[in-house]
Amino acid sequence: MKSKFGFILVKPQLGENIGACARSMKNFGFSKLNIVSPKINFPNHKAKATSVGAFDIINKAKVFKETNEAISEFDIVISLSARRRDINKKHISLDDLIELVKTKKNSKFGLMFGPEASGLSNDDLSFSNYILQIPTSPKFKSLNLSHSVTVICYEIFKILNLGLFNKNKSKFKISSKSKINTLIKHLLYLLEEKDFFTPKEKKQSMLLNINNLIYRLEPNDKELRILASIISALCKNNIKP
Numbered sequence: 758m759k760s761k762f763g764f765i766l767v768k769p770q771l772g773e774n775i776g777a778c779a780r781s782m783k784n785f786g787f788s789k790l791n792i793v794s795p796k797i798n799f800p801n802h803k804a805k806a807t808s809v810g811a812f813d814i815i816n817k818a819k820v821f822k823e824t825n826e827a828i829s830e831f832d833i834v835i836s837l838s839a840r841r842r843d844i845n846k847k848h849i850s851l852d853d854l855i856e857l858v859k860t861k862k863n864s865k866f867g868l869m870f871g872p873e874a875s876g877l878s879n880d881d882l883s884f885s886n887y888i889l890q891i892p893t894s895p896k897f898k899s900l901n902l903s904h905s906v907t908v909i910c911y912e913i914f915k916i917l918n919l920g921l922f923n924k925n926k927s928k929f930k931i932s933s934k935s936k937i938n939t940l941i942k943h944l945l946y947l948l949e950e951k952d953f954f955t956p957k958e959k960k961q962s963m964l965l966n967i968n969n970l971i972y973r974l975e976p977n978d979k980e981l982r983i984l985a986s987i988i989s990a991l992c993k994n995n996i997k998p
Contacts, residue, residue, distance in 0.1 A: 762913060763789035764906060765827050765834075765869040767881050770796040774873060776807030776815065777903035783811035785910040790818040791827040796872070824869075824881050831867030833857070836877055836885035837909070839899045844879055849887045851912055857887075858916050868909050873902050932981045940985055941971055947992050 764782060769775050769792065779790060792799060800815050808815050821827040828834045835857075841848060849857070858866070869885060871877030882888060891900060891908050900908070945964065954960040976984060 760789070761865045762787055763791060763831060763865070763867050764909075765791045765793065765824075765867050766795075766902070767793040767824055767827075767869060767877060768796060768872040769902065770873050772797050772799065772801045772803035773807045774902045775799065775818075776804040776809075776811070778870075778906045779804070779808040779811040779814040779818070781903060781907040781910050782814055783808075784907075785914040787910060787913075788814055788817070790814050791867075792818055792820050793824050793827045794822060795820065824884055828867050828869065828884050830865065832864040833861065833887070834867040834869055834885040835887045835889050836869045836882050837871070837905050838882070838888050838890055839876055839893075841890060844882055844888070846882060846885060846888045849889050851889070851891065851908075853887075854889055854909075854912060855916055858913060868906075870902055870905055930977055931975045932978050936978070936981055937971060937976070940981060940988075941968060943985075944988060947988065 764778065764787065766775060766778060769778075775792065775795070782788065782790065797803075799820060800818070805812055805815055819827075835849070835854065836846075869877065869881065871881065889909075891905060893900060945967070948954065954963055974980070
């Protein structure tokens with residue numbers, strides 16, 4: 758699936774930034790890099806040095822003279838811009854990007870980034886299907902080229918690897934309500950014994966707060982046993998939730 762994504766750098770000015778982009782791509786498992794009219798000789802030692810081992814991406818990167826050539830292999834081209842453009846293109850958010858990736862699984866995506874100093878020209882933007890602006894502080898909107906690439910790589914990686922992120926979550930099932938209720942009942946009994954609920958008129962709200970606190974934790978069985986053990990140690994009582 759990751760082979761369906763390519764990154765297009767239009768007229769990058771610094772070899773260091775190209776290398777940093779390649780490094781980010783490799784971090785998240787992407788490999789296709791197209792470069793349009795770089796302002797420096799490419800490849801060069803600065804690009805390789807800042808790629809920190811992503812030499813395969815640097816060496817296999819394709820260099821084009823024109824933007825339309827670099828984007829020709831992609832079905833959908835999304836251009837990155839630091840500012841909203843007055844151009845007849847659909848502007849999308851990162852959430853919209855995620856939905857596009859989910860719904861257009863058979864499409865090849867090209868993510869296009871402009872020169873460090875000026876960003877993409879309107880001519881470059883004319884080749885795109887969508888324009889995406891990464892949300893940043895309105896006081897300082899401009900991101901470094903490689904930082905923009907990193908954000909996009911991460912967002913796409915996250916979608917393509919949902920199973921990886923959810924794997925650990927699924928290993929620990931939340932304890933049943935009956936087990937949690939047993940623990941809460943015993944805790945409330947012990948607190949009653951210690952005259953915890955004073956003044957009495959606030960008892961109901963305190964009970965609600967305790968319930969909300971424990972249920973918000975969503976403890977699994979292991980965590981519930983640890984919590985029960987702590988209560989037991991403090992009260993010198995054995996509790997089995």
